[in-house]
Amino acid sequence: MLNEIVFYVNDKKIVFNGNPLTRLIDVLREDLELTGVKEGCGEGECGACSVIKDGKLVTSCIIPVGAVNGSRIYTIEGIRDTEKGRCIIEAFAEGGAVQCGFCIPGMVMAAYALLSSNPHPSEMEIRKGISGNICRCTGYDLIVESIKLASEKGGELWA
Amino acid sequence: MPHTAIDDKVVRVDALVKARGEARYVSDMSFPDMQYAYMIRSSIPRGTIDSIRIPELPEGYWFISAKDIPEEGKNELWMIQKDWKCFAEGDVKYVGETIGLLVGPDRNMLSYLRDKIEIRYTEAEAAITIDEGLAVKGGPIVGEDNVMCSLFVEKGRPMEEVFREADSVFEETIETGFQEHVHLETNGAIITIEDGKYTFYASAQCPFYIRKAVAGLLGLQPEDIVVKQTTTGGAFGGKEHFPDVLCGPLLVAEHKIRKPIKLIFDREEDMLYSVKRHPAKVTYRTALDKDGNILGIDGVVVYNCGPYLSGSFVVLQRGVFHANGVYDIPNTHVKGIGIATNTFPSDAFRGFGAPQTLYAIETHMEHIAKKFGYDPAEYKSRYFIKQGGETITNGHIVEKVVLPEMMKQVVDASDYFRKSKEYAPGSGKGIGISFYNHGGAFTGNGEQAIIKAHARLVKTGEKVRIEVGSTEMGQGFQTSLRKIAAAALGISIDDVSYDNPDTSVVPDSGPTAASRSTMIVGRLIERCAEEMKERWEEGDFSVEKEYEHPEGHPWDQNTFRGDAYLGYGWGCCIVEVEVDKLTREVKVTGIWSSHDIGKAIDELIVHGQVNGGIVQSLGYASMEKMENRNGHFRQSSMSDYVIPTSMEFPKQEWFLVDNPYEWGPFGAKGMGELVFNGADAAYIDAVERALGTEIHRIPMPPEDLEEVLRNA
Numbered sequence: 001m002l003n004e005i006v007f008y009v010n011d012k013k014i015v016f017n018g019n020p021l022t023r024l025i026d027v028l029r030e031d032l033e034l035t036g037v038k039e040g041c042g043e044g045e046c047g048a049c050s051v052i053k054d055g056k057l058v059t060s061c062i063i064p065v066g067a068v069n070g071s072r073i074y075t076i077e078g079i080r081d082t083e084k085g086r087c088i089i090e091a092f093a094e095g096g097a098v099q100c101g102f103c104i105p106g107m108v109m110a111a112y113a114l115l116s117s118n119p120h121p122s123e124m125e126i127r128k129g130i131s132g133n134i135c136r137c138t139g140y141d142l143i144v145e146s147i148k149l150a151s152e153k154g155g156e157l158w159a
Numbered sequence: 160m161p162h163t164a165i166d167d168k169v170v171r172v173d174a175l176v177k178a179r180g181e182a183r184y185v186s187d188m189s190f191p192d193m194q195y196a197y198m199i200r201s202s203i204p205r206g207t208i209d210s211i212r213i214p215e216l217p218e219g220y221w222f223i224s225a226k227d228i229p230e231e232g233k234n235e236l237w238m239i240q241k242d243w244k245c246f247a248e249g250d251v252k253y254v255g256e257t258i259g260l261l262v263g264p265d266r267n268m269l270s271y272l273r274d275k276i277e278i279r280y281t282e283a284e285a286a287i288t289i290d291e292g293l294a295v296k297g298g299p300i301v302g303e304d305n306v307m308c309s310l311f312v313e314k315g316r317p318m319e320e321v322f323r324e325a326d327s328v329f330e331e332t333i334e335t336g337f338q339e340h341v342h343l344e345t346n347g348a349i350i351t352i353e354d355g356k357y358t359f360y361a362s363a364q365c366p367f368y369i370r371k372a373v374a375g376l377l378g379l380q381p382e383d384i385v386v387k388q389t390t391t392g393g394a395f396g397g398k399e400h401f402p403d404v405l406c407g408p409l410l411v412a413e414h415k416i417r418k419p420i421k422l423i424f425d426r427e428e429d430m431l432y433s434v435k436r437h438p439a440k441v442t443y444r445t446a447l448d449k450d451g452n453i454l455g456i457d458g459v460v461v462y463n464c465g466p467y468l469s470g471s472f473v474v475l476q477r478g479v480f481h482a483n484g485v486y487d488i489p490n491t492h493v494k495g496i497g498i499a500t501n502t503f504p505s506d507a508f509r510g511f512g513a514p515q516t517l518y519a520i521e522t523h524m525e526h527i528a529k530k531f532g533y534d535p536a537e538y539k540s541r542y543f544i545k546q547g548g549e550t551i552t553n554g555h556i557v558e559k560v561v562l563p564e565m566m567k568q569v570v571d572a573s574d575y576f577r578k579s580k581e582y583a584p585g586s587g588k589g590i591g592i593s594f595y596n597h598g599g600a601f602t603g604n605g606e607q608a609i610i611k612a613h614a615r616l617v618k619t620g621e622k623v624r625i626e627v628g629s630t631e632m633g634q635g636f637q638t639s640l641r642k643i644a645a646a647a648l649g650i651s652i653d654d655v656s657y658d659n660p661d662t663s664v665v666p667d668s669g670p671t672a673a674s675r676s677t678m679i680v681g682r683l684i685e686r687c688a689e690e691m692k693e694r695w696e697e698g699d700f701s702v703e704k705e706y707e708h709p710e711g712h713p714w715d716q717n718t719f720r721g722d723a724y725l726g727y728g729w730g731c732c733i734v735e736v737e738v739d740k741l742t743r744e745v746k747v748t749g750i751w752s753s754h755d756i757g758k759a760i761d762e763l764i765v766h767g768q769v770n771g772g773i774v775q776s777l778g779y780a781s782m783e784k785m786e787n788r789n790g791h792f793r794q795s796s797m798s799d800y801v802i803p804t805s806m807e808f809p810k811q812e813w814f815l816v817d818n819p820y821e822w823g824p825f826g827a828k829g830m831g832e833l834v835f836n837g838a839d840a841a842y843i844d845a846v847e848r849a850l851g852t853e854i855h856r857i858p859m860p861p862e863d864l865e866e867v868l869r870n871a
Contacts, residue, residue, distance in 0.1 A: 035187035036180020040343045041426040045797040076180035093174035096763040100633025101177025102343040102392030127805040137633045139770030140805040
């Protein structure tokens with residue numbers, strides 16, 4: 001390909017020289033072995049592949065890598081050991097949000113994006129914030145509760 | 160470390176690793192020199208394959224089909240019967256039937272080659288719906304009349320006599336549709352050779368089913384095959400028998416290619432070409448006296464099975480055994496028919512045949528109540544079966560039935576009776592109620608006669624390892640089982656380990672299905688732990704136990720008479736709705752439930768199961784529409800087969816009752832399926848009241864509601 005694509009994944013510089021139409025999820029999962037990013041539907045409907053691109057929650061299965069030139073991408077691997085990431089993950093565990101777990105890394109990313117922009121969301125705001133993330137196991141109540149818990153426990157973290 | 164008591168709050172043992180994205184699902188795994196596989200499938204529902212034209216394959220690419228099964232092998236998957244072939248040969252009987260497997264190192268090349276394969280057919284007339292199957296459209300698929308399996312049960316006096324005494328007879332037919340599991344992780348498996356043995360890594364509920372199903376393809380014994388379950392991203396029955404359909408072709412391919420091969424379905428394949436919940440048509444003819452009291456019910460239950468049996472007869476049996484719901488009807492006769500059609504074979508889905516008939520009987524009872532001017536809750540409660548009451552199979556209810564107490568919990572919490580009176584039919588507001596149960600574990604004496612589950616505890620120093628064939632698929636089994644072992648041993652849950660089953664290591668504990676894992680396998684582990692605790696000072700040793708059937712519970716599998724189940728879970732659900740009079744959009748404004756699961760091993764896990772089961776059931780009733788036109792499913796993605804999001808349903812209020820079960824670990828019974836079995840009927844009851852109409856089928860999305868109202 002003519003142009004190389006340069007972007008950052010979890011603060012690491014990535015130079016991509018392949019086909020710019022390659023899906024971002026494939027670059028993340030296969031080239032970078034970031035398998036915490038899950039493929040649930042391949043069409044941007046389920047949110048299992050959610051990552052944060054330049055501060056916004058996006059589904060990496062419908063983004064061509066050519067569209068992330070110059071972007072900063074964070075996956076679950078990039079946030080799980082940060083203070084905020086740990087806060088959400090521990091709240092998910094404590095609150096019973098995790099069942100089969102396949103949607104959960106994406107759900108954690110959605111919670112991260114939500115709490116970063118709205119530190120103390122109401123129940124409805126939480127439900128809206130994760131409405132692009134499908135879970136077949138939990139019926140969502142305990143995920144919503146867990147995000148509320150992360151918001152409370154995180155306190156200043158989210159301010 | 161302090162020892163774990165059964166009522167202690169614990170953090171799910173698999174929560175952190177999953178939430179951190181570190182759990183390895185099968186699609187996350189790779190092996191050196193790994194090849195990829197694409198399934199090549201029939202594109203017609205019924206006909207004969209005339210020719211298969213394969214493009215010239217580059218070196219290192221393979222097309223594997225029935226021809227590659229060695230002489231010593233047979234082209235069959237041994238599920239319950241051996242009728243489902245590994246690869247179609249000659250005839251095809253449904254859209255999506257496996258014809259071949261395309262294998263090679265590069266996925267782009269594979270998809271290019273896949274598009275170049277040309278298969279020519281002579282198409283035959285297909286039977287798709289239950290009615291077409293019954294009418295033997297296009298000629299029989301199975302036998303002479305397409306009846307794949309059938310049974311009947313009767314209780315009380317002969318039906319002619321009962322109906323002669325009736326003041327009126329009320330007959331109606333209630334239908335349910337396909338439902339797709341949509342486990343967030345699609346189906347997938349990898350085969351490789353380890354220590355000279357064919358070894359599968361599979362997303363699966365039942366690793367031992369896989370080895371049994373596929374071994375015969377190469378003329379091998381099940382023990383010659385190793386299956387290692389990978390972290391499974393949801394299953395709901397969709398990974399009970401169905402992984403056999405992936406693993407069979409993989410085994411034949413591996414026999415030739417001898418490199419690791421990975422087969423992962425994408426979402427479209429998983430939607431279009433996987434098993435579904437059986438569509439059902441249930442007809443009740445009920446004899447009533449002048450006050451609306453039920454004298455007897457004559458029922459016919461028909462399930463659409465597709466062309467191969469898989470688990471259908473067992474599903475149908477469960478459907479029939481739940482056809483009178485939670486009620487003690489004095490005289491009943493129920494016939495069940497599993498009909499063959501040319502749809503993708505139907506198979507296990509949470510509830511396993513019970514949800515269809517439970518939805519039907521709840522709706523039927525509610526319709527009778529309304530006809531005679533009774534409140535459905537009050538009317539239904541008159542018929543609650545009690546401990547010792549005779550079941551539909553002439554057996555008896557073993558445990559104390561606490562439905563009245565459960566009903567009171569949800570009725571009080573929701574203010575049901577006030578709302579039931581206040582919301583006039585057609586007012587746009589409605590409240591509905593349902594009662595349901597679920598027989599735990601295998602039918603009748605199946606646990607003893609068919610499965611004979613084993614479980615083992617291994618002690619090394621102060622640590623204990625659980626060895627069972629039962630799987631974690633999200634339901635929380637791993638945590639529950641570790642908790643049972645720890646509490647019974649008087650040690651910490653952190654000192655008890657459990658690994659995903661590897662069939663070369665663990666004993667066969669039977670399938671992870673039928674809400675039997677905690678109740679049956681959990682009890683085995685509790686018994687192992689009791690013995691291990693007494694012998695704790697002996698050093699390192701292991702204890703293995705085999706299932707023992709409680710005495711005094713007769714069952715005849717030929718006549719279907721006796722105690723069909725050793726214990727039931729019980730449930731009661733109330734749903735409140737508001738329906739937009741213009742758009743028919745239904746807004747659920749409240750959900751209340753109460754369940755009797757004996758005893759909760761872990762309340763937080765149970766909470767999650769209750770929430771999830773109820774939402775899945777509400778999806779089934781309200782939005783999950785999977786249509787089949789000419790043998791093809793029309794919904795192929797998550798944008799056209801829509802399942803509930805976080806916005807659909809409000810926060811649930813839920814209750815449990817304490818009613819310890821004699822033969823379960825710490826008093827626990829099965830619960831994974833129970834919680835799916837009733838919210839659908841409560842929802843439809845509420846919608847009917849809000850619109851002042853009668854509904855006879857699910858799913859019922861807004862556009863279908865409009866049609867119901869137009870035709871009313």
